[in-house]
Every structure is written in C-alpha cells, then in structure tokens.
Amino acid sequence: MNQATPAFRFLARLTVAWFGFLAVAQANEPVYVPKAQHIKGPVYAIVGPLGQRSTANAGLNANYGFVITDSGVILIDSGASAHSAALLDKAIKQVTSKPVRWVLNTGSQDHRWLGNDYFARQGAQIHAMSATVQTQKAAAQQQIAGMTRFVGDQMKGTVPKHADQVHEGSEASLTLGGVAVQWVQTNAHYPGDTWIYLPAQSTVFTGDLVYVDRMLGVLPQSNVRQGDQAFARLRTLAPQQVVPGHGRVTDMAQAQKESGDYYRFLIDNVGAAARNMDPITDTLDKFAAPAQFKHLQNFDELHRANMNRVFVDFESNPQ
Ligand SMILES: [Zn+2]
Incomplete structure (x- = not known):
C-alpha cells in the first residue's frame, strides 16, 4: 500500500517546486521601481538602490537624472538594458509627457549606457564624450555577458549603441532645449568618466566620481589621483545639489x-x-579600519581591495 501513484508523485514534485519558489522569493530583495525625485526647477533625479545588480533592481543600482525642457527631456544615463531603460522611461512619464530627446552618458559602466538603443529607437540623440565611447567599445561584450549573469532574460533585446553625437576633448558646453550643460571629464572610476553640471540650477550629476552612503570602489581601471583632482575642481563649482553616482541626493x-x-x-x-x-x-x-569611513555600506567588501589597487598603482607609478 501507499505505492506512490503518478498523480501523487506529480503533486509531490509540484509541492517541492512551490516551496523552492517561495524560498527564492523570500530571499530576494524587493522589486525596485524607479521613481523621479524633484531636485530643482526642471531637474529630477532617479536614485537607484545601493546593492549589487539583480533582477529585482534590473541592474539600475546607480543614479540617473533628467531635465524637462520646452523641446523635450534630457536624460542623464540610460540604464543597464532595454528592459531597464523602459523602466526609467516610465518613471519620466510619471512627471512629463514630453519625450526623451537627448541622452547623455556620464560614463562607460553597463548601467550608464546599455539603455541607449532603447531611447535611440524612440528618436533620442545619444551624446557622449569620445573618451567615454572608447571605453564603452572596449567593454561592451564583456558587460553584456556580465549583466546577463546578473539579470538573465532581462537583457533580451539589448543592443550596445554608442553615441551618434560624440564630443571631442575633455570638456563640452552644450545648450539643449534652452538648458545650459557643462560637461567635464573626471577619469576617476573609469577612463572617460565625466560629470554634468547645470549652472542655472546649481546642480551636478557627478557620475562615478562621488559615492555617498556606500563605499567608493577603486577598480583596476580607476585613478584616485585623477579622482582627487576632479573632486578639487568640483568644489570650486560649489554646487548646491549633488547627485552622486551612487547614494542619496x-x-x-x-x-x-x-x-x-x-x-x-x-x-x-x-x-x-x-x-x-x-x-x-x-x-x-x-589602515584597515579608518573610523571616518567604516559606516559606509560595502566597506568590508571593498576597502582593503581599494587600498591594494592604490598601493600597486603608486608602486608602479610613484610620480
Ligand atoms: Zn557606478
């Protein structure tokens, strides 16, 4: 007796699968829904969560911004995929019915530019500095593969699309829809990283030059000396609002x-x-435990590795 019938075995498997599903669902972080945060005048930020890329945050674990002009929206950074670009688009649409007309990439990390193609297909012009595009081109295939490991099917339909408006040199001044934009290279986190300053609103989008609430990452591609110089220059702007690359406004x-x-x-x-x-x-x-930085999220994971990279950098290039 109690020979398991096929129907019973099927139910048992279903039950195991269901509890498996529940376990995964409970372990997962809450689904992140991008939301516009008003900064000043026509300027908004979209502040992403501090953790790692995941399906729950669609790879939008960074900050974004947008400016509503008379002739359309300027978007600062386009998201990690076509899927996540659509989520950013939706957050913008909660505030304005104007289309995204210009996308500006502050940097070359996946979540700063892999949404370019989505917005280009809706008619947006994509702007970037030429040094940023260079880094994007070198990293594109690796970034798509890496992001796919984090978010799986959410990468479907994502095509790397580079700027059609490429700005040479290390600085650019643009006026888009009547809004003045001052664009400056920092080269801190990645070569070709930039900040975007809106003088009329005294607001800066720092890109990955500035992190708050979480520990700054120093990667093999990072340059702390350039970060330090760029930060000193940022201070001279005395911006009232700082939208960092990661962390709260x-x-x-x-x-x-x-x-x-x-x-x-x-x-x-x-x-x-x-x-x-x-x-x-x-x-x-x-220098393992500096009291002034220990409270930052990800400190334990990053600080020692950051120091290691800085040591090696200064050892091979002491100037
Ligand atoms: Zn970043």
Missing part, C-alpha cells in the same frame, strides 16, 4: 566626507606608503 559636505576625503585618505596614506616602499601587508593592516 546630497550636498558637497557629505560628498567631501565620503568621497573627497577618501581619495585624500588613500593618496596620503596608502599612496605615500607605496612611494616610501613600505611593505604592502603592513600598510593594508595599518
């Missing part, structure tokens, strides 16, 4: 404490030790 005081001071900390301590030819392990141990 803030002011220069928080940007200084959580990014500007961190560039200096790395250069003055870790860079100096490398120039001094101190042993690397002693140096990383000595």
